[in-house]
Amino acid sequence: MDTNASDRLLRIAAVTKKATDVLGSRVAAEHWLATPAIGLDQCRPVDLLQRAEGLELVITLLARMDRGVYT
Structure with a gap:
């Protein structure tokens, strides 16, 4: 596995x-990661991890969700 792939993993x-x-x-968590999120301009969280x-x-966004702050 190359460095980029292992870093992404x-x-x-x-x-x-x-x-x-x-x-x-x-x-x-897996469902959330694969679903477009309003707080991420309808991007899927998993797509942003690159x-x-x-x-x-x-x-x-996860930190805000944890504190109950969505806006």
Whole structure:
């Protein structure tokens, strides 16, 4: 596996863990990651994980969701 692929895999694993913690189950987290999100301009969270900027957007949204702040 090349460096980019392993880096992306680690990002997905970390975000999946955070999403699981926030949403309460791995199934809910995987569904959320694959579904367009209003807070991400209708982008799927998983699609944003390829770039550092997208990763930050997803993590920020999860942190806001965890605190009950959606806007």
